[in-house]
Amino acid sequence: MYDVCIVGAGITGITAAAVLAREMNKRVIIVEKREHIGGNCYDYYNGVGILVHKYGPHIFHTKYKKVWDYLSNFTKWLPYTHKxxxxxxxxxxxxxxxxxxxxxxxxxxxxxxxxxxxxxxxxxxxxxxxxxxxxxxxxxxxxxxxxxxxxxxxxxxxxxxxxxxxxxxxRIPIRFNRDDRYFTDPYQGIPKDGYTKMFERMLNHKNIELVLNTDYKNVINDIKFNKMVYTGPIDYFFDYQFGPLPYRSLNFAFKTLNQEWFQPVAVVNYPNEFDFTRITEFKHITGQKHSQTSICYEYPQDHVIDKNVPCYPIPKKETQEMYEKYKNRAKKLKTVFFIGRLAEYKYLNMDVCVKRGMESIKMI
Ligand SMILES: Cc1cc2nc3c(=O)[nH]c(=O)nc-3n(C[C@H](O)[C@H](O)[C@H](O)COP(=O)(O)OP(=O)(O)OC[C@H]3O[C@@H](n4cnc5c(N)ncnc54)[C@H](O)[C@@H]3O)c2cc1C
Structure with a gap:
């Protein structure tokens, strides 16, 4: 018997699990569809030993001191200013x-x-x-x-x-000064040993059980629990009753080059030429020293359910109206809490996801 079943081991679900297990002594099970934890923030060492972000560059930045302090229990930070x-x-x-x-x-x-x-x-x-x-x-x-x-x-x-x-x-900034930082939040950095290591530490607790490679719908009837924190897609929860909520997706094409550096900063945008939108060079972000370098091209594409990753909710009036219908159904469920970017159908930065996860204490 679990106190809480959490669907999704992204940064939202992991934070919820960490606070519920530690602060409230709840027994938690997390069910995750993918083969890894971390959701879209997952990072790993590739074949040549360079740390890369599987779903595009992730830079941690926040104005919330309590979010920064909370994650600091599980990681040291590499100072990094994104350009x-x-x-x-x-x-x-x-x-x-x-x-x-x-x-x-x-x-x-x-x-x-x-x-x-x-x-x-x-x-x-x-x-x-x-x-x-x-x-x-x-x-x-x-x-x-x-x-x-x-x-x-x-x-x-x-x-x-x-x-x-x-x-x-x-909210796209225009600055009448020479400040060329991409983010201006007071707290900025990269987890010293990577995001995945930080998540592993957050999940390392006797009250937390993790199940990977499993769609929650395939096991939900076999798990006994009191409440649910749901961080998966809200339309999937309700069997697409009002239609699938559309997303834009990305194809991440990785390359490793036999040269130390490729470009002068972590991210170069290509607003006009080529089909890709930007190129990321990870060593600028992680500070890793290596004689080779790994880069990633991002090619935007439509999202196809179960074929690619839903990245960005489509910001149109009609999609918002469809989401509101799901949200109204969700509100009626008193023991299921919908948090995170897929459950709220909203682009959320990592810090807001952590904040949402921390607030799950008030819901449960
Ligand atoms: C290209 C890109 C770059 C970004 N860069 C930044 C950045 O620099 N800084 C920043 O702050 N934010 C950034 N973000 C946003 C960041 O990725 C999100 O804030 C964060 O990943 C959201 O976490 P989440 O846990 O809510 O969702 P997710 O990471 O999507 O986690 C949800 C999890 O639920 C699982 N799941 C879904 N359905 C089921 C199911 N049926 N059963 C079981 N499990 C299920 C999924 O597999 C997933 O692991 C970026 C996003 C993108 C797309």
Whole structure:
């Protein structure tokens, strides 16, 4: 008999298990469909011994001290500040857009005030942006939209920015200074021995039992438990009653090269050329020393259930409406708690997933 059955051993389910077992002395079983723990945050050493992130680069950053402190019980951190460059017209330019970006693109010096006037002159006053294109054009003008966002959005979502919700681009930063950090949260770092090692430590407790390679629906009738924390897809839980919730997926194509370095920073975006959206070089993130290097190309594609990994919920009004129907059904279940990116049908950063997992104490 278990107190809690947790579906999914991603960062959300693992955090829930760790707090329920340790803080509340609950007996927990986690059922995970994949052959490994960690969900999309899983990392592993590849054939030549380079630590890579199986589902694309994962950088931990948070403004929540309690989340940082909690994970710090299970890992030391490598200090790491994430920098991204974009390949535009044969040049590598700073991203997100800041003073350096304008200088690199327009080949002249800008002060903060000059950048502000430039953006003010270029932006198109749109009172209520109705879609993702309007949102960028209203905030930073058509030139920056066409340079960085137009084609990238089409590649990333397979849909024109015009047809996507304005929320998609509403929070994209533009900086009127020279700060070229990708994230500005006060706590940033990479687990010193990798994410998977940190997760192993979180799960290492006498109250936690883990079952891998198992879809929960195949075993749920054989497990006795009082409550459930569900971190899998909400539509699957309800047998797709209102239809499958659509996602965008990615194909991660890995390569190991016989050279020490491939590119100057961890991630280079390709907004316009090629079918892939970005290339990651992992050693920049992990600080690992190795004579070879491993890189990963990301090719966006549609999600096909059971064929590839659901990565990003599609940000459209219709999909949100479909999700609301599932959410209303979920609310009626008093012993099942739906948390995490698949159960909430929402792009969540890792820190928010940890926060959700920690809050499971209040639900159970
Ligand atoms: C390309 C990419 C890059 C990202 N980079 C960052 C980053 O730099 N920083 C950041 O903070 N966040 C990043 N994220 C977000 C991060 O991946 C998520 O926050 C996190 O993985 C969500 O964790 P989760 O546990 O909610 O979901 P998941 O990791 O998806 O875990 C859910 C688990 O449930 C399992 N499951 C599903 N159905 C069943 C079933 N029927 N039975 C049993 N098990 C089931 C799945 O196999 C999975 O392991 C990135 C996401 C993507 C796609």
């Amino acid at each position: 991204v460059l974009a390949f535009v017209d044969g040049k590598l330019v700073s991203f997100p857009v800041n003073i350096k970006t304008l200088e690199q693109l327009l080949e002249r010096h800008f002060t903060e005030g000059e950048m502000q006037s430039w953006v003010e002159k270029n932006r198109v006053p749109i009172e209520k942006p109705k879609n993702a294109e309007d949102m960028v054009v209203a905030r930073m003008g058509r030139f920056l939209y066409e340079t960085f966002f137009k084609n990238y959005t089409l590649k990333q979502w397979g849909i024109e920015a015009k047809k996507l919700s304005p929320d998609v681009t509403a």
